[in-house]
Amino acid sequence: MKTKPFFLFLFVLISLCSSAEIKSSADRIIGYYYAIDDATQKASQVEIYRATDGKYYGKIVWLQQPLLKGRPVLDFKNPDKDLRNRTILGIPLLNGFVYNSKKDEWEDGTIYNPANGNTFHCIMKFVGNNRLKIRGYMGASWMGLGKTAYWPKENNLRE
Numbered sequence: 001m002k003t004k005p006f007f008l009f010l011f012v013l014i015s016l017c018s019s020a021e022i023k024s025s026a027d028r029i030i031g032y033y034y035a036i037d038d039a040t041q042k043a044s045q046v047e048i049y050r051a052t053d054g055k056y057y058g059k060i061v062w063l064q065q066p067l068l069k070g071r072p073v074l075d076f077k078n079p080d081k082d083l084r085n086r087t088i089l090g091i092p093l094l095n096g097f098v099y100n101s102k103k104d105e106w107e108d109g110t111i112y113n114p115a116n117g118n119t120f121h122c123i124m125k126f127v128g129n130n131r132l133k134i135r136g137y138m139g140a141s142w143m144g145l146g147k148t149a150y151w152p153k154e155n156n157l158r159e
Helices: 003-027
Strands: 031-036 043-050 056-063 092-100 105-113 118-127 131-137 146-154
Touching (some): 105 131
């Protein structure tokens, strides 16, 4: 009868270790990424972080050209008129991603494109150790109606 508590303890221990391993795999996306917008050819740096809700988000933390005619670049193409006066620097770009350990990718999120004001479904997955493949799409991902970008991971915030 003493073996039941031992096996229960062992099961709980294995479950906790497995859960910690998944969290660690999911958190490897946290950090800074260098991105170039194909439409404008302007460079930015995006910080991806895990919020208190357990989901992953990203915001623009550095812009190669933060000013236009001496003023901060604004989100003037946003479909929400109330948001058109916010600056691009600090704008939430990636929203609500969850980690799928079976596919080793972050899914169920969206990506906002300030160059045209559109928001798309999005999935993210590492290609190699330091490049994040980001696929924004309309409809279903397999339909081919989207765009893929590759963002190299950086060690620090750009100055």
